[in-house]
Amino acid sequence: xxxxxxxxxxxxxxxxxxxxxxxxxxxxxxxxxxxxxxxxxxxxxxxxxxxxxxxxxxxxxxxxxxxxxxxxxxxxxxxxxxxxxxxxxxxxxxxxxxxxxxxxxxxxxxxxxxxxxxxxxxxxxxxxxxxxxxxxxxxxxxxxxxxxxxxxxxx
Numbered sequence: 704x705x706x707x708x709x710x711x712x713x714x715x716x717x718x719x720x721x722x723x724x725x726x727x728x729x730x731x732x733x734x735x736x737x738x739x740x741x742x743x744x745x746x747x748x749x750x751x752x753x754x755x756x757x758x759x760x761x762x763x764x765x766x767x768x769x770x771x772x773x774x775x776x777x778x779x780x781x782x783x784x785x786x787x788x789x790x791x792x793x794x795x796x797x798x799x800x801x802x803x804x805x806x807x808x809x810x811x812x813x814x815x816x817x818x819x820x821x822x823x824x825x826x827x828x829x830x831x832x833x834x835x836x837x838x839x840x841x842x843x844x845x846x847x848x849x850x851x852x853x854x855x856x857x858x
Contacts, residue, residue: 717767720795724771727791728779735786747790748805748849749797768795769830785832789821792831793850801825804850808843818843 713721734743772792776783789805796803803825812818822832822840833840 717771720767720771721775723795723798724768724775724791725779727794728772728775728782728787731787731790731794732779732782735790744849747794749793764799765796765801765825765830768792768799768801771795772831786821788831789823792823796823796825802850803830804848806840806845807847807849808840808845810843813838 731747734746738746769792772788772795776788776791782788786807793803793805803823805821805823807819807821809817809819820832820840820843823830829840
């Protein structure tokens, strides 16, 4: 009952964003489970040209999308992975008219184990997937970029 009460206390904008995030995460999770990469890539990844004519939203839109995706991914089974969160955030940001790119990279953990990671960048800011406590995205070697052709952030 506490979750429902907390949901009702949210603003209309946040409730709408949370519902959209749940739907996006469920869609992404389903598509990457049943379809090969080349098919779900066409369905989920937006190019900058698809955003032309749509106004770039305020930074508050980005923060609301990030909040909603982070919260929703914790409550959808098998969806708290970086790829699912990155694709869902990219989809929701594109729907709001915000250009973003998805980076996929590889690296190693502090223990030396292989790791793959996906993160979302809007302009020069990583909005999803930059965990500073774990070393951030700097420790990953970039393999692939999906989405709008935006310049990479330089350190």
